[in-house]
Amino acid sequence: MCGIAGFIDTSGQFTEENLLASTNALAHRGPDACGSYFKNGIGLGHRRLSIIDLSQNANQPMFSHDKRYIMVYNGEIYNFRELASKYFKNQHFDTTSDSEVILELFALKGVDFVNELNGMFAIAIYDTYAKELY
Numbered sequence: 001m002c003g004i005a006g007f008i009d010t011s012g013q014f015t016e017e018n019l020l021a022s023t024n025a026l027a028h029r030g031p032d033a034c035g036s037y038f039k040n041g042i043g044l045g046h047r048r049l050s051i052i053d054l055s056q057n058a059n060q061p062m063f064s065h066d067k068r069y070i071m072v073y074n075g076e077i078y079n080f081r082e083l084a085s086k087y088f089k090n091q092h093f094d095t096t097s098d099s100e101v102i103l104e105l106f107a108l109k110g111v112d113f114v115n116e117l118n119g120m121f122a123i124a125i126y127d128t129y130a131k132e133l134y
Contacts, residue, residue: 002060002074003029005045006124008133012041019043029074037061037070042126042133046072053097062099064107065091068129071103075121083116106134 003026007014016038023036023045030047033056037044046060061070077083080098083105093100098119105113106125111134125134 001029002049003027003047004072004074004122004124005043006072007043009041009043014041014043016043019045023047033059035059035061037072037126040131044070044072044124044126051076053095055095058095058097058099060099062103064103066107069103069107069125069127071099071106071123071125073099073102073121073123075119075123077102077117077119077121079116079118 005019005022005026007019016036019036019038023034026047030049032050033048035046044061048059050058061072063070077098080101084093084101087105087108088101091104102113102117102123103125105116109116126132127134
């Protein structure tokens with residue numbers, strides 16, 4: 001079980017230290033790794049419990065291959081291997097994690113990607129170009 005935290009702050013009151021404090025409060029949910037993204041009032045934090053892919057490549061926040069999207073995610077997508085085979089037959093993945101597959105599926109299909117997922121999850125994805133959080 002991982003833990004995610006985040007905020008959108010247009011007032012400039014929240015700081016990177018606030019994000020780190022929120023993420024650290026979730027340490028019991030993910031003792032294996034901790035990561036954060038903080039830029040222009042967007043804060044995304046992640047505490048990781050490594051289960052599928054134990055490598056550091058699967059740490060979060062995770063950027064899409066084109067670097068446009070950044071994601072924090074908690075859960076398990078049971079059909080991620082099938083989705084990878086269906087949509088990404090010729091694409092190289094850097095991990096064996098469900099995280100990378102669902103992030104690339106979002107990049108391919110937009111918010112409708114969620115209709116393809118079989119599992120339990122909480123996801124936050126930030127579009128660094130359009131400045132939108134999903």
